[in-house]
Amino acid sequence: MTDMTPIGSGRREIDGRIEIGDGKGGWKPVDLVKPQHLLEDETVRKIVGFACALSDQVARFKEHTFDDIGAFEALLAQEYEAKLGGKKGNKTLMSVDGLFKVQVQVSDHIDFGPELQIAKELVDECLNEWAANARDEIRTIVTRAFNTDKAGQINRSEVFMLLRLDISDPRWTKAMDAIRDAMRVVGSKTYVRCYRRDRFDGPWQAITIDLAKA
DSSP states (O other): OOOEEEOSTTEEEETTEEEEEOSSSOEEEGGGSOHHHHHHHHHHHHHHHHHHHHHHHHHHHHHHHHHHHHHHHHHHHHHHSOOOSOTTSOEEEEOTTSSEEEEEEEEEEEEEOTHHHHHHHHHHHHHHHHGGGSOHHHHHHHHHHHOBOTTSOBOHHHHHHHHHOOOOOHHHHHHHHHHHHHEEEEEEEEEEEEEEOSSTTSOOEEOOOOGGGO
16 A cells, blocks of 8 residues: 655655645656755745744734724624714724824725716817917826726826816816716725834834735
8 A cells, every 4th residue: 555644835755755736736856856846845934834824814914904093883783873984994003102093994996987988979079170289297197097907997196186177168077077977986995004102202114014015
């Protein structure tokens, strides 16, 4: 009978011979793998092991945070018949000494309906008629706003920038109305951000959890 005993992720032992996964779904003797590749394998597995543990810890932190805030809000509602936060669910919790705060922000995900195409046609009509009189920065914003990225998504921030331009042309105004009509809230996401500062009137510093920003 063949003895197959796991000795660690990515390796196995068969009849006293140690094999390692070959990246193609198969196995090969570990002594056929270059030493630097084995060292790389060990380094990757060590880093990923810590990353997985940290990811699980962050997930638990997020779950506990929402549970704690929910419990606090329930207690607040029971004791004082009061609700924390604004209409959309945004809220800020502060320590008594003013050195720590937790912010909960609800961000809507906005998509655009077919009215956006009508807006684009009206905007193009304005730019074509204005020709040389149209400022370069307006043309640039329009180009970026209606150009789709690789995923076919409209540049939302540039579209919102169009809405802030003060242009009195009736067609432009109608185009902006079409953009507003095109907006659809298709979902929302809740973010929790923690901050601290050294003194009560000092600047807030975000407590970074994102690895890319650490």
